Amino acid sequence: MSTSDTPVRSIERALDILDCFKPGRLELTLTEIATGIELAMSTTSRIVATLEKRHYLSRNPDTQRYSLGSRISQIGALGLSNMDLRRVALPFMKELNALYNEGVSLYIERDEERICIERVESTLPLRRVINVGDRHPLTRGAAGRVLLAYMPADRRQALLAKDPFTTEESLAELRHGGYTVSLGEREEGVTSIAAPIQDAQCAVIAALSMSGPSVRFEGSGFSDKIAKVKRTAELISNALGR
Amino acid sequence: MSTSDTPVRSIERALDILDCFKPGRLELTLTEIATGIELAMSTTSRIVATLEKRHYLSRNPDTQRYSLGSRISQIGALGLSNMDLRRVALPFMKELNALYNEGVSLYIERDEERICIERVESTLPLRRVINVGDRHPLTRGAAGRVLLAYMPADRRQALLAKDPFTTEESLAELRHGGYTVSLGEREEGVTSIAAPIQDAQCAVIAALSMSGPSVRFEGSGFSDKIAKVKRTAELISNALGR
DNA sequence: GTGTCGAGTTCCATCTAGTGGAACTCGATC
DNA sequence: GATCGAGTTCCACTAGATGGAACTCGACAC
Numbered sequence: 001m002s003t004s005d006t007p008v009r010s011i012e013r014a015l016d017i018l019d020c021f022k023p024g025r026l027e028l029t030l031t032e033i034a035t036g037i038e039l040a041m042s043t044t045s046r047i048v049a050t051l052e053k054r055h056y057l058s059r060n061p062d063t064q065r066y067s068l069g070s071r072i073s074q075i076g077a078l079g080l081s082n083m084d085l086r087r088v089a090l091p092f093m094k095e096l097n098a099l100y101n102e103g104v105s106l107y108i109e110r111d112e113e114r115i116c117i118e119r120v121e122s123t124l125p126l127r128r129v130i131n132v133g134d135r136h137p138l139t140r141g142a143a144g145r146v147l148l149a150y151m152p153a154d155r156r157q158a159l160l161a162k163d164p165f166t167t168e169e170s171l172a173e174l175r176h177g178g179y180t181v182s183l184g185e186r187e188e189g190v191t192s193i194a195a196p197i198q199d200a201q202c203a204v205i206a207a208l209s210m211s212g213p214s215v216r217f218e219g220s221g222f223s224d225k226i227a228k229v230k231r232t233a234e235l236i237s238n239a240l241g242r
Numbered sequence: 243m244s245t246s247d248t249p250v251r252s253i254e255r256a257l258d259i260l261d262c263f264k265p266g267r268l269e270l271t272l273t274e275i276a277t278g279i280e281l282a283m284s285t286t287s288r289i290v291a292t293l294e295k296r297h298y299l300s301r302n303p304d305t306q307r308y309s310l311g312s313r314i315s316q317i318g319a320l321g322l323s324n325m326d327l328r329r330v331a332l333p334f335m336k337e338l339n340a341l342y343n344e345g346v347s348l349y350i351e352r353d354e355e356r357i358c359i360e361r362v363e364s365t366l367p368l369r370r371v372i373n374v375g376d377r378h379p380l381t382r383g384a385a386g387r388v389l390l391a392y393m394p395a396d397r398r399q400a401l402l403a404k405d406p407f408t409t410e411e412s413l414a415e416l417r418h419g420g421y422t423v424s425l426g427e428r429e430e431g432v433t434s435i436a437a438p439i440q441d442a443q444c445a446v447i448a449a450l451s452m453s454g455p456s457v458r459f460e461g462s463g464f465s466d467k468i469a470k471v472k473r474t475a476e477l478i479s480n481a482l483g484r
Numbered sequence: 485g486t487g488t489c490g491a492g493t494t495c496c497a498t499c500t501a502g503t504g505g506a507a508c509t510c511g512a513t514c
Numbered sequence: 515g516a517t518c519g520a521g522t523t524c525c526a527c528t529a530g531a532t533g534g535a536a537c538t539c540g541a542c543a544c
Contacts, residue, residue, distance in 0.1 A: 007292040009501065010252040010531070015296045018317055024327075024350060024447030026320070031491060040533040041492065050249040054257045064491085068320060075260055075310060076318005088312045091300050202444055239297070239312030241319055242443055251530065252502070273520060282504045283521065306520085 013037065014047050018056065018068070027065040085206060086118045089197070089236045093120045093208070096232045100225060102212040105130055106197075107143040108205065109151070112159060114144050117206075126213050128190045139163040142182035142194035143209040149174045150196060150204035179230050184214060191217040193226050195233035198242045205240075208233040255279065256289050260298065260310070269307040319442065327448060328360045331439070331478045335362045335450070338474045342467060344454040347372055348439075349385040350447065351393070354401060356386050359448075368455050370432045381405040384424035384436035385451040391416045392438060392446035421472050426456060433459040435468050437475035441482050450475040 020028060020036040028036070034044035048066060051057040055071035086106065093104040097120040106118035116134045121127065138144040138151075139159055148156055149171040160166065165185075174180040182192040192211035196204040210229050217225065262270060262278040270278070276286035290308060293299040297313035328348065335346040339362040348360035358376045363369065380386040380393075381401055390398055391413040402408070407427075416422045424434040434453035438446040452471050459467065 006501090007295055008252050008256070008289055010250050011256045011289065011292045012296070014250070014253045014256065015298065021317070021320060023320065023441045023443055023445045029491075042494080042533055042535095043531080045493070046531080047250055047253065050253045053249055054254070056257065068317060072317050072320070074318075075263070075314050076316075076320075087300060087302065087309070090303065091294070091297055091311065238443065239316060241315065248530090271520075284504060284506095284523080285502080287522070288502080 010047070013039065013043075014051060017044070017047055017051065018072075021068050027060065027063065027067045029065050033066065085240070088239050089206070089208070090118060090120070092232050092236050092239070093118065096120075096208075096210060096228060097122070099228060100210065100212075102210050102216065102225075103128060103130060105143065105209045105211070107136075107147065107194075107207045107209060109138065109147045112138060112155075114138055114141075114147050114207070122212060124212075124216075126216075128187060128211055128213065130211075136186065137163065139165050140182075141186045142180045142192035142211075143207040145171065145174060145180045145182070146194045146196050146207035146209075147204070149180075179226055179233075181226070182211075189214050193217075193229045195230045196237075197233050197240070198237040199240050202242060206236075208236065252289070255281065255285075256293060259286070259289055259293065260314075263310050269302065269305065269309045271307055275308065327439075327482070330481050331448070331450070332360060332362075334474050334478050334481070335360065338362075338450075338452060338470060339364070341470060342452065342454075344452050344458065344467075345370060345372060347385065347451045347453070349378075349389065349436075349449045349451060351380065351389045352377075354380060354397075356380055356383075356389050356449070364454060366454075368458075370429060370453055370455065372453075378428065379405065381407050382424075383428045384422045384434035384453075385449040387413065387416060387422045387424070388436045388438050388449035388451075389446070391422075421468055423468070424453075431456050435459075435471045437472045438479075439475050439482070440479040447482075450478065 016037045017033055020033050030041065030045060030048060033048060034041050037044065039047075048057060052059060052066075052069070055069040057066050058069040059066050085108075089106050093106065097104045101122050101124055103122045104120045105116050107114040108117055109115075113135045114137070116130055116132055116136075119130055119132050121129070136144060138148045140163070145166055148159065148166070151159075156171070157168075160168070170180075179193060179195040182190075182194070184190055185192075190211055191214040192209050194207050194209040197206040197208055199205045208229060210225065258279045259275055262275050272283070272287060272290060275290060276283050279286065281289075290299060294301060294308070294311070297311040299308050300311040301308050327350070331348050335348065339346045343364050343366055345364045346362045347358050349356040350359055351357075355377045356379070358372055358378075361372055363371070378386060380390045382405070387408055390401065390408070393401075398413070399410075402410070412422075421435060421437045424432075424436070426432055427434075432453055433456040434451050436449050436451040439448040439450055441447045450471060452467065
């Protein structure tokens with residue numbers, strides 16, 4: 001989105017209303033919606049009426065509660081038919097890249113290696129350049145470790161036997177913490193943070209990684225970066241239907 | 243919709259843009275969209291940017307064409323899953339009730355309390371009667387603890403601050419074990435076993451509970467009852483698309 | 485039957501969000 | 515180098531969007 005533009009407020013408000021509907025919370029009163037988006041009842045009523053007119057919301061005549069309308073399922077089906085991991089992930093990767101201006105990569109496992117399938121590069125002069133298509137081992141580096149951690153145990157152990165750089169203990173820790181960090185494992189002076197991406201069946205199918213010169217990853221902002229990488233991986237997972 | 247209201251124009255325009263995407267026309271340029279909705283390029287650009295920011299549209303960096311974004315699939319799945327949790331759960335609850343002739347309840351969280359939304363009663367004379375619509379705290383009782391355990395941490399901690407009856411440790415244990423037991427916490431002489439129910443996104447949206455006089459829950463059959471409650475909750479989760 | 489209350493609706497004065505035309509950038513093509 | 519079309523950015527203008535106030539209506543308590 002252009003830096004000169006600001007989002008259209010009314011549209012954001014309408015989308016905020018759609019965002020009020022969550023698993024376990026699929027029917028809401030007008031007051032619940034107004035409270036959720038913190039708008040006047042009259043404003044909420046008008047926006048909800050617009051969404052209802054277009055069948056994005058519908059009103060249960062018995063309970064007077066709103067739920068997502070039939071149009072939502074229609075365009076949802078349309079959206080699902082156009083699904084591609086890279087394409088789904090890319091907007092989220094760009095957001096993460098925009099936050100810190102560090103390189104953000106998407107890796108999948110192929111033939112016991114990891115392959116970069118999507119990349120958003122940093123614009124800073126000092127950067128760790130990674131290209132789409134690059135192949136790397138699973139046993140070294142943060143993204144590799146993520147993919148390794150969620151492999152079937154026998155395959156994982158066979159790889160660790162060949163290159164015992166990482167340990168089952170650290171992989172267990174990764175599964176527990178939901179992320180891992182590499183400090184110069186593959187390239188001296190480069191730090192990486194990686195987190196798992198899950199599909200609709202909760203299977204780990206990819207690893208999201210943000211990396212750059214270690215000098216930019218030191219200090220108090222590091223745990224914020226970790227949290228953001230994890231969150232972005234979660235958002236991608238959710239977008240894939242988890 | 244009220245006759246005095248008119249729809250919000252900007253919102254209608256945004257929905258017009260979503261309507262441009264049809265089977266066979268899933269990727270469009272900005273110009274195609276602008277032509278389709280008969281608006282200025284600058285207006286179209288601004289609206290599209292807003293939808294893109296919120297992941298309702300995404301832009302293919304190679305072709306510069308737009309398609310429906312990941313959020314569309316998400317809320318589409320949500321719309322499709324707008325099936326009745328109660329209706330799906332009831333047959334499983336009846337099976338559990340038939341096995342032991344104890345009361346089986348289904349709870350959801352509302353306004354920081356739990357509400358019973360479905361109930362299969364025991365036919366035995368000595369029974370703990372629970373009514374659909376009954377509200378109870380989250381911090382006491384097995385079903386409440388299940389719903390509490392999977393709440394966002396900040397909300398959970400606020401509730402525990404008010405009523406520190408249960409602990410974060412016991413909630414962590416619950417998450418690990420997948421069930422919890424209450425021995426007379428809310429009603430003397432009543433035992434409850436509860437387990438979480440997940441939706442297609444693996445979010446915990448309800449708690450299944452079986453309860454009755456403690457005298458009937460003592461002895462060697464207790465762990466069998468625990469296993470059956472867990473299993474029934476799993477079956478309900480699977481039926482919801484997990 | 486009456487009074488109270490909360491959810492929701494309608495009205496309208498206010499004002500800034502939203503607009504679109506113009507100027508611009510940029511990459512492809514000739 | 516010139517041309518063209520897609521898309522971006524800017525900004526003066528105004529009507530669309532807003533929310534507070536007044537209102538309706540149904541449920542409920544007494």
